[in-house]
Amino acid sequence: MFFLTSLLTGLLTISLTIIGVASAPAANYFWSSWSDGKPKLTVKNGAEGRFDVTWSGDKGNFVIGKGWNPGSSKNVTYTSTFSPTAGGNAYLAIYGWTTSPLVEYYIIEAHGDHHPSDNPEAKVLGNVTSDGGTYQIMTKKRVNKPSIIGTATFAQYWSIRYEQRPGGGTVNTGTHFKAWEGAGLKMGRHNYMIVAVEGQDSSGSASVTVGVASPEPVPTTVGGGSS
Ligand SMILES: *[C@@H]1O[C@H](CO)[C@@H](O)[C@H](O)[C@H]1NC(C)=O
Numbered sequence: 001m002f003f004l005t006s007l008l009t010g011l012l013t014i015s016l017t018i019i020g021v022a023s024a025p026a027a028n029y030f031w032s033s034w035s036d037g038k039p040k041l042t043v044k045n046g047a048e049g050r051f052d053v054t055w056s057g058d059k060g061n062f063v064i065g066k067g068w069n070p071g072s073s074k075n076v077t078y079t080s081t082f083s084p085t086a087g088g089n090a091y092l093a094i095y096g097w098t099t100s101p102l103v104e105y106y107i108i109e110a111h112g113d114h115h116p117s118d119n120p121e122a123k124v125l126g127n128v129t130s131d132g133g134t135y136q137i138m139t140k141k142r143v144n145k146p147s148i149i150g151t152a153t154f155a156q157y158w159s160i161r162y163e164q165r166p167g168g169g170t171v172n173t174g175t176h177f178k179a180w181e182g183a184g185l186k187m188g189r190h191n192y193m194i195v196a197v198e199g200q201d202s203s204g205s206a207s208v209t210v211g212v213a214s215p216e217p218v219p220t221t222v223g224g225g226s227s
């Protein structure tokens with residue numbers, strides 16, 4: 001996918017901080033919203049990490065989400081409802097891009113009926129275990145397709161979770177980046193990285209709240225460890 005509009009949210013929170021109103025640290029999530037104009041969309045870019053989308057019409061394609069620019073190794077959290085209608089082709093995914101090489105990537109947490117491996121051009125490269133689940137790694141070449149730098153030829157990388165998590169979870173994106181590199185899928189310079197809802201020729205609704213996991217507390221006692 002590519003994006004036509006994107007903007008930073010959280011500006012209101014920043015200005016409140018500047019004039020001295022007590023507030024938690026501003027969470028300036030990057031917002032990205034793209035559609036080919038065919039789905040009927042109702043989108044709400046909510047406070048902090050929240051967004052809601054309802055789509056209908058069973059046609060066209062959109063990708064909408066919230067996250068960071070640039071992307072990076074991060075423990076991304078999300079809580080969500082994700083309800084494509086029966087037969088719907090839709091994904092709930094951590095979604096992003098790198099440049100040099102140009103790469104479009106997906107860590108798919110939940111999907112509708114369509115599974116990316118249905119595509120005969122997709123190459124399966126193995127599994128990666130992360131965040132209490134197993135993900136299948138796949139890649140696919142895209143020739144003369146829309147991208148963040150215009151029409152281009154590039155690779156898609158996918159991690160697709162077997163145990164679907166439409167309701168939420170934590171995703172250590174660094175584990176996937178490393179697994180992809182280990183499978184020969186080179187990453188470039190990070191562009192944006194969002195928790196996204198994508199729908200194609202489908203209908204449905206989703207509500208997502210994005211965040212970042214606090215660092216793990218460091219254990220203060222060691223009892224019989226092997227170090
Ligand atoms: C993500 O969490 C894991 C532990 O669950 C930790 O080892 C890793 O350093 C964290 N990554 C980042 C970028 O904070």
Ligand SMILES: *[C@@H]1O[C@H](CO)[C@@H](O)[C@H](O)[C@H]1NC(C)=O
Nearest residue numbers: 125126127128134135136162
């Ligand atoms: C990948 O994981 C799935 C689900 O756990 C398993 O069925 C499959 O055999 C694994 N494939 C490989 C190559 O290990």
